[in-house]
Amino acid sequence: MAKPKEQLMSEIMNRQIQMASRPVGNPAPKDFCLVEAKIPDVAEGHLLVRNRFLSLDPYMRGRMSPAKSYAKPVEVGEVITGGTVGQVTKSRHPKFVEGDLVVANGGWQEYSVVKGAECKNVNPSWPSLSLALGVLGMPGVTAYTGMKNIGKPVAGETVVVAAASGAVGSVVGQIAKIHGARAVGIAGTMEKCRFVIDELGFDNCLMHKEPDFPEKLKKACPDKIDVYFENVGGKVFETVAPLLNNFARIPVCGLIAHYNDTQLPEGPNTTPLILRDILVKRLTYRGFIVWDFASQEHEALESLAGWIDEGKLKYREDIVDGLENAPEAFMGLLQGKNFGKLIIRLG
Amino acid sequence: MAKPKEQLMSEIMNRQIQMASRPVGNPAPKDFCLVEAKIPDVAEGHLLVRNRFLSLDPYMRGRMSPAKSYAKPVEVGEVITGGTVGQVTKSRHPKFVEGDLVVANGGWQEYSVVKGAECKNVNPSWPSLSLALGVLGMPGVTAYTGMKNIGKPVAGETVVVAAASGAVGSVVGQIAKIHGARAVGIAGTMEKCRFVIDELGFDNCLMHKEPDFPEKLKKACPDKIDVYFENVGGKVFETVAPLLNNFARIPVCGLIAHYNDTQLPEGPNTTPLILRDILVKRLTYRGFIVWDFASQEHEALESLAGWIDEGKLKYREDIVDGLENAPEAFMGLLQGKNFGKLIIRLG
Numbered sequence: 001m002a003k004p005k006e007q008l009m010s011e012i013m014n015r016q017i018q019m020a021s022r023p024v025g026n027p028a029p030k031d032f033c034l035v036e037a038k039i040p041d042v043a044e045g046h047l048l049v050r051n052r053f054l055s056l057d058p059y060m061r062g063r064m065s066p067a068k069s070y071a072k073p074v075e076v077g078e079v080i081t082g083g084t085v086g087q088v089t090k091s092r093h094p095k096f097v098e099g100d101l102v103v104a105n106g107g108w109q110e111y112s113v114v115k116g117a118e119c120k121n122v123n124p125s126w127p128s129l130s131l132a133l134g135v136l137g138m139p140g141v142t143a144y145t146g147m148k149n150i151g152k153p154v155a156g157e158t159v160v161v162a163a164a165s166g167a168v169g170s171v172v173g174q175i176a177k178i179h180g181a182r183a184v185g186i187a188g189t190m191e192k193c194r195f196v197i198d199e200l201g202f203d204n205c206l207m208h209k210e211p212d213f214p215e216k217l218k219k220a221c222p223d224k225i226d227v228y229f230e231n232v233g234g235k236v237f238e239t240v241a242p243l244l245n246n247f248a249r250i251p252v253c254g255l256i257a258h259y260n261d262t263q264l265p266e267g268p269n270t271t272p273l274i275l276r277d278i279l280v281k282r283l284t285y286r287g288f289i290v291w292d293f294a295s296q297e298h299e300a301l302e303s304l305a306g307w308i309d310e311g312k313l314k315y316r317e318d319i320v321d322g323l324e325n326a327p328e329a330f331m332g333l334l335q336g337k338n339f340g341k342l343i344i345r346l347g
Numbered sequence: 348m349a350k351p352k353e354q355l356m357s358e359i360m361n362r363q364i365q366m367a368s369r370p371v372g373n374p375a376p377k378d379f380c381l382v383e384a385k386i387p388d389v390a391e392g393h394l395l396v397r398n399r400f401l402s403l404d405p406y407m408r409g410r411m412s413p414a415k416s417y418a419k420p421v422e423v424g425e426v427i428t429g430g431t432v433g434q435v436t437k438s439r440h441p442k443f444v445e446g447d448l449v450v451a452n453g454g455w456q457e458y459s460v461v462k463g464a465e466c467k468n469v470n471p472s473w474p475s476l477s478l479a480l481g482v483l484g485m486p487g488v489t490a491y492t493g494m495k496n497i498g499k500p501v502a503g504e505t506v507v508v509a510a511a512s513g514a515v516g517s518v519v520g521q522i523a524k525i526h527g528a529r530a531v532g533i534a535g536t537m538e539k540c541r542f543v544i545d546e547l548g549f550d551n552c553l554m555h556k557e558p559d560f561p562e563k564l565k566k567a568c569p570d571k572i573d574v575y576f577e578n579v580g581g582k583v584f585e586t587v588a589p590l591l592n593n594f595a596r597i598p599v600c601g602l603i604a605h606y607n608d609t610q611l612p613e614g615p616n617t618t619p620l621i622l623r624d625i626l627v628k629r630l631t632y633r634g635f636i637v638w639d640f641a642s643q644e645h646e647a648l649e650s651l652a653g654w655i656d657e658g659k660l661k662y663r664e665d666i667v668d669g670l671e672n673a674p675e676a677f678m679g680l681l682q683g684k685n686f687g688k689l690i691i692r693l694g
Contacts, residue, residue, distance in 0.1 A: 062627075069627045070593070233622050246417070252625045267614015274618055275580050278599045278634040280409075280416045285632040287625040 014039045016079045016109030017326055023064050026260045026334065031064070032080075032327035039111050042090050047119060049104055049112050051086035054323070054344040055133035056330050057167070061259035070289055079107040085122060085132050086112070086346075093117070103132045108326055110346055126305065134341035135315040136304055138290055139167035142253060144300040145293035146229060147175045150251035150286045155180030157226035160217075162186040162236045164196045164205055165316065167341035168253060171304070172229045173202045174313050181227070184220050186236055188336040195339075200314050214239050233257045241274070244281055252287040260334060316340030322347065361386045363426045363456030364673055370411050373607045373681070378411070379427075379674035386458050389437050394466060396451055396459050398433035401670070401691040402480035403677050404514070408606040417636055426454040432469060432479050433459070433693075440464070450479045455673055457693050473652065481688035482662040483651055485637055486514035489600060491647040492640035493576060494522045497598035497633045502527030504573035507564075509533040509583045511543045511552055512663065514688035515600060518651070519576045520549045521660050528574070531567050533583055535683040542686075547661050561586045580604045588621070591628060599634040607681060663687030669694065 013036050020033040042048045063074045063081050074080055084106030088096050093116025096102065102119040106112030122132045134140060151172075153159050159176035163169040164185025173183035173196070185196040185205035196205035204220040206213060217239055224245045230237065234257025244250070277283060293300075307313035318340040320329045326344045333342050360383050367380040389395045410421045410428050421427055431453030435443050440463025443449065449466040453459030469479045481487060498519075500506050506523035510516040511532025520530035520543070532543040532552035543552035551567040553560060564586055571592045577584065581604030591597075624630060640647075654660035665687040667676045673691045680689050 070629070230622070233619060237618075237622070252622060255619070255622055255626060258619045258623065261619065264615035264617060264619060267616055268611035269614055269616050270611060270618045271584075271616075271621055272580060272602070272605045272608065272611060274621060275577070275584070275599060275602055276605065278632050279602060280634065282417070282634040282636065282639060283632075284634075285625050285630075287627065287629040287631075289629065292629060 013037070014109055014111040015323055016107070017323060019064060019074050019076055019078060019080055021076060022066060023061075023260075025262045027061070027064065027327070027331055029327060029331075034324055037109075040113050042092050042113055044092050045116055046092050046113050047088050047096055047102070047104075047116050048090040049084070049086040049102060049106055049114060049119075050089050051084040051106050051110055051112060051346050053085045053130045053133055054106070054108060054326065054346060055083040055137070056326065056333055056338075056342040056344060057083070057139065058254055058256045058259060058333060060330065061256075061334060079109050081105060082108050083133050083138055084112060085129050091116070093119075096121075101129060103137065108323065108344075110323060123301075123305070127308070130317060130319070130343050130345075131315070133343055134167050134317060135171060135308070135313065136301055139341060140171050140304045141293075141297055141300040142290040143168045143171035143175060143229075144304060145290060145296050146251040146253050146288055147172060147179075147227075148296065148300075149293060150284070150288060151176075151227040151229055151249050153179045153181040153227050156182075158182045158184060158221050158223055159227040159229065160184045160186065160221065160225050160240055161229040162208065162232040163254075163256065163336070164202065165192040165200075165339060166231070169229070169231055170196070170200055170315065170340075171313065174200055174307070176227070177201055177203075178307065178312055182221075182223075184217070184225075186217075186232075189339075192339060195316065199316070208236050208239075218243060227251075229253060231256060238270075241277060244277065244283060246281045248281065248283050250283060250285045252285055253289075256334065318342045319345050321345050360384070361456055361458040362670055363454070364670060366411060366421050366423055366425060366427055368423060369413065370408075370607075372609045374408070374411065374674075374678050376674060376678075381671055384456075387460050389439050389460055391439050392463055393439055393460050394435050394443055394449070394451075394463050395437040396431070396433040396449060396453055396461060396466075397436050398431040398453050398457055398459060398693050400432045400477045400480055401453070401455060401673065401693060402430040402484070403673065403680055403685075403689040403691060404430070404486065405601055405603045405606060405680060407677065408603075408681060426456050428452060429455050430480050430485055431459060432476050438463070440466075443468075448476060450484065455670065455691075457670060470648075470652070474655070477664060477666070477690050477692075478662070480690060481514050481664060482518060482655070482660065483648055486688060487518050487651045488640075488644055488647040489637040490515045490518035490522060490576075491651060492637060492643050493598040493600050493635055494519060494526075494574075495643065495647075496640060497631070497635060498523075498574040498576055498596050500526045500528040500574050503529075505529045505531060505568050505570055506574040506576065507531045507533065507568065507572050507587055508576040509555065509579040510601075510603065510683070511549065512539040512547075512686060513578070516576070516578055517543070517547055517662065517687075518660065521547055521654070523574070524548055524550075525654065525659055529568075529570075531564070531572075533564075533579075536686075539686060542663065546663070555583050555586075565590060574598075576600060578603060585617075588624060591624065591630060593628045595628065595630050597630060597632045599632055600636075603681065665689045666692050668692050 233255035580602035
C-alpha cells in the first residue's frame with residue numbers, strides 16, 4: 001500500500017519515461033529520460049489509471065524508429081508506448097468505475113489518462129494481474145492467432161520457434177504440443193533451454209550461439225520443419241530456412257535480430273534464394289500483428305486460460321521493480337537478457 | 348497430312364530432342380541434340396501418341412538443373428520433358444481408342460509412349476487443339492488457381508503481373524479485370540504492351556527495360572498494389588515490392604529472371620528488408636504449382652472456356668513449326684523473345 005505522503009504527491013505529479021532522442025542502432029541510456037509531469041485533466045470518455053504493471057516488448061523498438069510501420073512512431077519528448085495494467089482512480093466513461101482493474105496502452109508512466117473505449121477489464125479469476133500483459137494478453141493472443149491462422153500445426157508435424165522462453169515463443173511451442181506436433185525451441189542460454197524442455201515440455205531446445213547450431217537443429221528436426229514461427233530473423237532464420245519442408249508455413253511475427261540494424265548486411269543478396277524456396281517448396285510466409293485477428297481475442301483468451309487451468313500451458317514472468325529501471329530492462333530485452341515475459345512492477 | 352513415305356518411317360523411327368549436356372547459365376545449342384530413336388513397345392496400360400503440338404514453358408529450365416525441386420530433373424541423354432497434344436495411334440488402355448486426341452506429358456519428341464492414366468482427352472468443343480497447352484491447359488489453370496487461392500483479387504484492387512503477354516500473365520490480368528480489379532501488366536516490348544492494353548484489356552502495361560520504369564509503375568498504380576502475381580523475380584520484383592499495400596498477396600508462380608543464374612547477386616543482402624516488409628505490411632507470399640490445386644482443374648477449365656465463349660478472355664499463341672526448332676525457340680522464351688503462348692507444331 002502506498003504511504004500517505006506518496007498518495008499526496010501522486011495527486012499532482014506523475015513520473016514518466018520519455019524518448020529523449022531517437023536511438024540509432026542499440027538504444028542507449030541517453031535515449032531515455034525520466035521526467036516528472038503533471039497529470040492532465042480527465043476529459044469526457046477517459047479514465048485516469050494508476051498503473052501497476054508495464055509490459056516491455058520487442059515491438060517497442062520499432063515504435064522508436066521513424067520508419068513507416070503498422071503504427072505511428074513515438075516522437076522525441078513523448079512518453080514511450082506500452083501496455084499497462086492498473087487501477088482506475090477516476091472514471092469519466094460509463095463502463096468503468098473507480099477501483100476497476102483495467103488493461104490499457106498506458107505507456108511508460110505511473111499514471112495514464114486513457115480512452116475508456118480502448119480499455120478492458122481484467123478478468124478477476126486470472127491468477128495474477130500481470131498475466132494480462134503476457135500469456136493472457138497481447139503476447140499470448142499473438143501466439144494463439146498466429147498459430148491458428150497461419151501456422152496451423154497438425155499432429156506429427158514439427159514446429160520451430162526462437163525466443164522460446166519468451167512471452168510469445170513459450171506459448172507457440174506449447175500450442176504446438178497441444179496440437180500433437182513436435183516442438184523445437186531455440187534460446188540464448190543453457191538455462192533457458194533447460195526451462196523450455198523441462199518446464200514448458202518442448203521436445204528439444206537449442207542454443208543459437210553454439211557453433212554447431214546448424215547441425216544440432218538438423219538433428220533435432222529429423223522430419224525437417226513444417227512451421228517456423230518467426231520472432232527473430234537473422235542467423236536463426238538463415239539456419240532454419242534450408243530445413244523447411246514443402247508446404248511449410250512461416251508466420252512472421254517479429255524480427256528482433258534486426259530491430260537495431262542501421263544498415264543491410266553485406267552480400268551476396270539471398271533474396272532470389274528466398275523466392276526460389278517459396279516457389280519450389282510452395283512455402284507460405286505471412287506477416288501479422290495481433291490486432292489483425294482482433295475478432296478472435298475472446299476465443300484466444302478463453303482457450304489460453306483453459307489450458308492454464310488444465311496445466312497444459314505454463315508461463316514465466318521476469319519482473320523488474322521500478323519505472324526508472326525500464327530503460328535498462330528494455331535494452332536487455334533486445335539482447336535476450338530477460339528470462340520470461342518482461343514486466344516492470346510500478347511502485 | 349503426312350505423306351506415305353513419312354508414315355512408313357514413323358512406324359519405325361521417332362525423332363526426339365534429348366538434353367546433351369546440363370546447361371550452365373543460358374542454355375546453348377550444344378545442350379540439345381536431335382536424335383532418331385526406335386519407338387518402344389507399348390506396354391499394358393500405355394498409349395502410343397503421335398504428337399501434334401509441344402508446349403514450351405519456362406519451368407523446363409528448372410528441370411534441366413540438377414537442383415532439388417518439385418519434380419525430378421531431366422538427366423543427360425533423356426528426352427526433355429514437356430506437355431503435348433496428340434493423336435492416339437495405339438491404345439493398350441481401356442479408356443482410349445485409336446484416333447483419340449489427348450493431352451499428355453509426351454516430351455520433346457514426335458511420338459510418345461505414355462501411361463493412359465496420365466492422359467486426358469481434349470475437349471472437342473474447344474476452338475483449337477493447341478489451346479489445351481495454353482489458355483485451356485497448364486498455364487491457364489495455373490493463372491486461375493493462383494488467383495483463386497492466393498491472389499484473391501477484389502473489385503477496386505490493383506493487380507500487377509509481369510510477362511503480361513505470356514501464357515500465364517495474360518490470363519492473370521484478364522481474371523483481375525473479370526473480378527473488377529485494375530490490371531497493370533509488365534512486358535518486354537512496346538508491341539507486347541500495346542497488345543496487352545488494346546487486345547487483352549489491361550488498364551495499363553509498362554516496359555520493364557525503360558530507365559524510368561519505377562516512376563512509371565508508381566504512376567500506373569496510384570492506389571499501389573494489392574496482388575503481385577510473381578512470374579519473374581529480379582528487377583521487376585525489386586521495383587514492385589516497395590509499392591505493395593498492407594495485406595497484399597504475392598502468388599509466387601515463376602522466377603524466369605533467375606532461371607539462368609549461376610550465382611547469387613552481389614550485396615547488400617536485402618532479405619531482412621523483405622522479411623520486414625512481410626511483417627510490417629502483413630504480406631502473404633505463397634509459392635504454388637498448378638498440381639497443388641489439381642482438384643480445381645475441372646472448375647478452372649469450365650470457367651476459362653466459358654470466359655472465352657463470352658469474349659472476356661483472349662489469348663495469343665506463338666507457333667513455331669518443327670521439332671528441330673524447339674531448342675532455339677526455348678532459348679528465346681527465356682529471353683522473352685516469344686509473343687504469346689509458345690508452341691511447337693510437329694510435322
